[in-house]
Amino acid sequence: MQLFLQQFPIVIRSLNVGFLQTLKLFFVTLIGAIPLGLVIAFGSMSRFKPVSVFSRVLVWIVRGSPLMIQLLIIFYFPGIVLHKPIWGGGEAGRFAAASAAFILNYACYFSEIYRGGIQSVPIGQEEAGLVLGMTRAQIFFHVKLSQVIKRIVPPMSNEIITLVKDTSLARIIALQEIIWAGQAFMKSSMGISGAIWPLFFTGVYYLACNGILTLLFGWVERKLGYYKV
Amino acid sequence: MLRDISFTMEKGEVLSIIGSSGSGKTTLLRCLNFLERPDGGAIRVGGETLFDAADPATQREREVRRKRLRFGLVFQSFNLFPQYTALKNVMLAVELLAKDQPEYRADRRAVHERIESEAKALLDMVGLSNRMDNYPWQLSGGQQQRVAIARALALKPDILCFDEPTSALDPELTGEVLRVIRSLKTDDRTMIIVTHEMGFARDVSDQVIFMDGGVIVEQGDPNEIINNPREERTKQFLARYQETEY
Numbered sequence: 001m002q003l004f005l006q007q008f009p010i011v012i013r014s015l016n017v018g019f020l021q022t023l024k025l026f027f028v029t030l031i032g033a034i035p036l037g038l039v040i041a042f043g044s045m046s047r048f049k050p051v052s053v054f055s056r057v058l059v060w061i062v063r064g065s066p067l068m069i070q071l072l073i074i075f076y077f078p079g080i081v082l083h084k085p086i087w088g089g090g091e092a093g094r095f096a097a098a099s100a101a102f103i104l105n106y107a108c109y110f111s112e113i114y115r116g117g118i119q120s121v122p123i124g125q126e127e128a129g130l131v132l133g134m135t136r137a138q139i140f141f142h143v144k145l146s147q148v149i150k151r152i153v154p155p156m157s158n159e160i161i162t163l164v165k166d167t168s169l170a171r172i173i174a175l176q177e178i179i180w181a182g183q184a185f186m187k188s189s190m191g192i193s194g195a196i197w198p199l200f201f202t203g204v205y206y207l208a209c210n211g212i213l214t215l216l217f218g219w220v221e222r223k224l225g226y227y228k229v
Numbered sequence: 230m231l232r233d234i235s236f237t238m239e240k241g242e243v244l245s246i247i248g249s250s251g252s253g254k255t256t257l258l259r260c261l262n263f264l265e266r267p268d269g270g271a272i273r274v275g276g277e278t279l280f281d282a283a284d285p286a287t288q289r290e291r292e293v294r295r296k297r298l299r300f301g302l303v304f305q306s307f308n309l310f311p312q313y314t315a316l317k318n319v320m321l322a323v324e325l326l327a328k329d330q331p332e333y334r335a336d337r338r339a340v341h342e343r344i345e346s347e348a349k350a351l352l353d354m355v356g357l358s359n360r361m362d363n364y365p366w367q368l369s370g371g372q373q374q375r376v377a378i379a380r381a382l383a384l385k386p387d388i389l390c391f392d393e394p395t396s397a398l399d400p401e402l403t404g405e406v407l408r409v410i411r412s413l414k415t416d417d418r419t420m421i422i423v424t425h426e427m428g429f430a431r432d433v434s435d436q437v438i439f440m441d442g443g444v445i446v447e448q449g450d451p452n453e454i455i456n457n458p459r460e461e462r463t464k465q466f467l468a469r470y471q472e473t474e475y
Contacts, residue, residue: 128308131262132322132384133298142321146312227311228366 004197010190011182011198018181019205021091025098025167025177030160032103037110044115055111062108067101068169074101075173091176098170102163109159117152118144121229150224157217161210178202230443231256231267238388238436240275243420245430245451248440249466254423255305257440258390261421263297274299274387301386305393307373309365315376316361319348323383351379355409371402375409382413389413391422427470431455439463 043055062070075097079085087093121144129139168179182199185192192198231253238244246254259265261272263280266288271281279296281287287296309318323344327333333340352361355375365373374394381389391410395403407429413420414433424430430437430451437451439458447460458464 122308124304124306124308125310127264128304128310129322130264131297131300131302132380133294133326134322135294138325142325143310150312227364229311 007185007192007195007198010192011185011195011201014181014184014190015178015198015202015205018176018178018202021095021175022164022167022177022205023209025095025102025170025175026164028099029102029106029163029167032099033106033110036103036107037114040107040111041114041118044111045118059108059111062105063112067105067166068172070105071098071101071169071172074104094170094173094175097173098175102167102170106159106163110156113152113155113159114148116155117148120151121147146224147229150227150229153217153221153224157213160217161213164209164213165206178205231260232443234270234445236436236438236445236448238419238421240387240419241416242435243414243422243433244436244438245434246421246423246438246440247425247427247430247455247466248438248446252440253443254440255392256443258302258392258421258423261388261390262300262302263293264302298384299387301381301384301389303374303377303381303389303391303394305396307365307370307377307397309373309376309380311365314362314364315352315357315368315372315379316345316348318365318376319351319380319383320344322380323348326384348379348383351382352376354382354412355379356405369402370398371405374398374402374406378406378409378413388419388421391420391424393423393425395424395426425470427455427467439466441466 040055040059043051044059046052046055075087075094078087085093087097125143125147126139129143134142167177170177171180171183174180179199179202182202185195185198187193234253234257236244246257248254256265260267267280267282269282271283272279278284278287279299286292309315310321313321324341327340327344330340349358349361352358355378357372357375357379360368360372360376365376368376374397378394394410395406398406403426407426410420410422411429411433422430422434432451434451436449437454438445439447439454439460439462441462447454447458447463454463455467458467
């Protein structure tokens with residue numbers, strides 16, 4: 001017990017640093033993937049065939065292969081195959097590569113959620129807007145968007161909670177996120193070696209983070225609950 | 230599929246279109262409102278050619294948007310915007326249109342207030358002055374349809390079209406909507422009503438068209454067509470209908 005109490009503050013400090021990296025990857029992914037997903041969604045719904053085929057094939061490849069493989073390919077491919085290491089060295093380079101892989105991966109998942117949301121708005125809403133002389137942009141922003149958001153909050157919250165946990169995959173390219181930090185104590189880190197509990201303890205961080213997200217999404221759902229679609 | 234559809238109306242006239250499902254009534258209204266594009270023919274209102282299948286210039290998106298304002302359309306399934314109150318439903322399109330006008334840029338507040346008071350007057354006219362702040366889900370079907378009527382009127386269309394406005398309503402609510410539509414009949418309000426309410430069509434209309442299989446089978450005076458149809462197909466169709474009180 002005494003040993004545990006001695007180790008605890010050291011471990012927490014180290015896990016905090018790792019978790020900060022986890023959070024950074026999480027937010028960067030969201031900031032990139034939320035708008036990019038919309039672009040891909042419009043791409044797959046495009047009436048211009050090459051665009052829609054390209055978007056759908058992209059979504060198929062990204063959703064159809066493991067994120068871990070995508071991370072490895074995006075990180076190593078430019079350097080090993082093209083002999084152009086674009087990501088730079090060190091933690092910053094690994095973070096950039098991880099962000100690119102996560103943004104692309106999550107944008108594809110988000111795009112399918114958006115597409116489902118947009119297509120589930122009844123055609124009558126668009127027609128009502130048209131006969132009232134609205135432009136297509138006005139119909140999208142003033143009529144459909146709010147209904148789409150209301151419909152996609154539950155599936156998006158699912159996906160975003162998964163993202164928090166998926167960030168741990170970035171360990172495969174040695175990004176020093178929280179699991180990486182926890183695992184380090186099994187070998188040796190900051191004078192502690194052979195300790196497995198720090199790794200288990202990382203679960204508390206994920207739980208706390210997802211608890212906050214669950215509350216947040218619940219609040220958003222309640223906020224949008226004033227009308228029914 | 231519509232074939233050889235041709236009719237004219239005078240300003241202030243009410244035209245009812247009757248016929249069984251699939252006869253092309255709704256398609257005809259959708260053509261008038263530019264929701265469908267006819268392969269041939271032309272639509273003229275007040276001397277202006279709004280649409281001519283042979284003239285691509287009449288079919289440009291921007292042109293179409295301006296011209297479709299000559300028509301208003303009330304849908305069978307209301308199609309109110311669920312996220313807005315009854316009042317906002319009536320105001321939204323008018324406000325968006327006003328934003329393009331120089332007077333809006335000069336005095337937003339005054340324009341907004343004018344639009345709001347006009348919308349309130351319209352809701353009052355359809356008997357919903359006490360439900361203005363309700364959302365569509367808080368309203369009955371009949372009330373929703375009356376909001377939809379006020380919304381269509383807000384843009385002051387030359388011709389107001391109704392696509393089976395009571396088909397989604399039970400008989401009790403049908404009556405309240407029909408009463409509102411009848412009250413709209415004034416000297417200068419032109420209306421085209423697709424309906425299955427034969428008694429209503431006979432009492433309100435100046436002209437009735439009976440359609441079947443995409444063609445106009447019979448057209449003329451409402452009493453003549455509904456009480457003494459000449460064509461066998463019209464007779465068969467009318468034999469199936471009972472009148473709803475309104």
